[in-house]
Amino acid sequence: MKFSCEKVFLQNAIAVTSRAVAQKSSIPALEGLLIHADQQLTISGYNMQTGIRTNVFANVVEGGNIVLNARLFGDIIRRMPDDMITFTADEKMMVHVSCGDADFDILGLSAADYPDLPEVEDEYAVSMQQKVLRSMIEEVAFAVSTNESRPVHTGALFEIADMSLSMVAVDGFRLAFRREKLEKLEGGAFSFVCPGSALSEVKSICGDTEDLVTVTLGKRHILFEIGDTQLICRRLEGEFLDYKNAIPRKNPIQIVAETKALIESIDRVSVVISDKLKSPVRCLFDHDKVMLSAKTGNGEAKDVCRVSGDGDKLEIGFNNRYLMEALRYAPADKVKIELNTGVSPAIIVPVEGEENFLYMVLPVRLKSAE
The missing domain is CATH 3.10.150.10 (DNA Polymerase III, subunit A, domain 2)
Structure with a gap:
């Protein structure tokens, strides 16, 4: 040789x-x-x-x-x-x-x-730009579960239908959803769950380019073809969450916020929160503003973020990291936050136009004495 x-x-x-x-x-x-x-x-x-x-x-x-x-x-x-x-x-x-x-x-x-790499039968295939798939993975993968008790949720659901690709991840505390239009689709509608570990490798191989990546679904494996490179992984089997019915959408409170400003406010009040001293970020949604606070043994932090809309004095608590990640990965400068009660999830969607992303964050119960 x-x-x-x-x-x-x-x-x-x-x-x-x-x-x-x-x-x-x-x-x-x-x-x-x-x-x-x-x-x-x-x-x-x-x-x-x-x-x-x-x-x-x-x-x-x-x-x-x-x-x-x-x-x-x-x-x-x-x-x-x-x-x-x-x-x-x-x-x-x-x-x-x-x-x-x-x-x-x-x-x-x-x-x-050396064992042979699996062959992937050409049942269904879909093509899209590498930079689009890479951004979709990045904006969903943070919500992939690491809990092995539900193996199917340690991956992301891909749904291909109506000339669009939807990607969903859920970990029991939050849900991330992204949708993009497709350029090329072969073999009709199909869906599969791709392991989170394989997705992070696909993201690292995909470039910031309009060159196509082709995803082929076999009976037991998935093939990603990216330029001269092929990645083959096993499909995750099992019943993925029926996410469409899990997302509450009849929410009476709708707030519009500047994504960056809200992230900065959450980040400020999170200073007193640590791995040892955990505490929810308390959010009081009022007219055109949200008052944020956190209190631990380290001290107390408060901040106010200007928003548009009336929060009807709704008080709700969130895990600071979960709320901040949902906002950070949302591909928009402004977001609409839908709320209902202090124990209902917050829904983060685009302000207008097509809903190409949706993030759901479950609240943390607040102690009324705090």
Whole structure:
């Protein structure tokens, strides 16, 4: 096996595929990267849950397969000079890597020990711009549950219908919803739940570009094709929350707020809140203003944020981080906040136009004596 490749291409490919390498495994090959040279060079990482495979621009002189420890190979390539790297491997699995005056000899593993990445049957597919998918994941993923007792909620629901993609995440305390129009749809309406861990990798691979990413749904796996890179992950099975019926929309109180100003007010009163001294942020919605306060053993903080609308003197408490994250990820300078009672969820939506996002935050019960 022999090939030569520019350092920058090889280093980028190793960085991307190493994200799917198992940190510790009973199968030593899974702690490595599969290097496959044929007409082109392909590098793969796989941890039995998520697999990432990418093609690298290289001059392949002699084909072959070998597995190399991901950390060691990555460290070697990163320390090489910025030049053409030459890679050779013999039948005894001895690998020679050279670039300029630097030379390394390391021992590889047989590719026969490396499990095959799953094949994804082409049942349904959808395409969209990388930057759109990346922003959607970012604006929803924070609400993905980390509680393994409901495994299906440790992922985000994708719903593809009516030439649009909806993405939903829920963790029992809040819900995040985003919708975007689609450019291309094959095979009609479909839905699936993608693991949160795989979504964060998809987000990191997607660039801030209008180039397309194609999402293909198989019977048990999902395939994301992003340029020269493929990410394959298992679908999460189970009954996802019926979110449409879980969101209360007949809310009599509607407030319009400047997103940044409200975040800053919550941030100010959160100064007295810590991991040791937890306390809800108390919000009193009045006419054209909301009075925020928090009180812990550290002290007491108060602030006022100007808003539009009458809050009818509704007093409601929120976990400061949950409310702040919902506002921070809302893709709008102004938001409409819908409220009902002190124990009903707050709904955050766009002020006008199509509802391409919705965030729901459950309140925290306030002690009336506070």
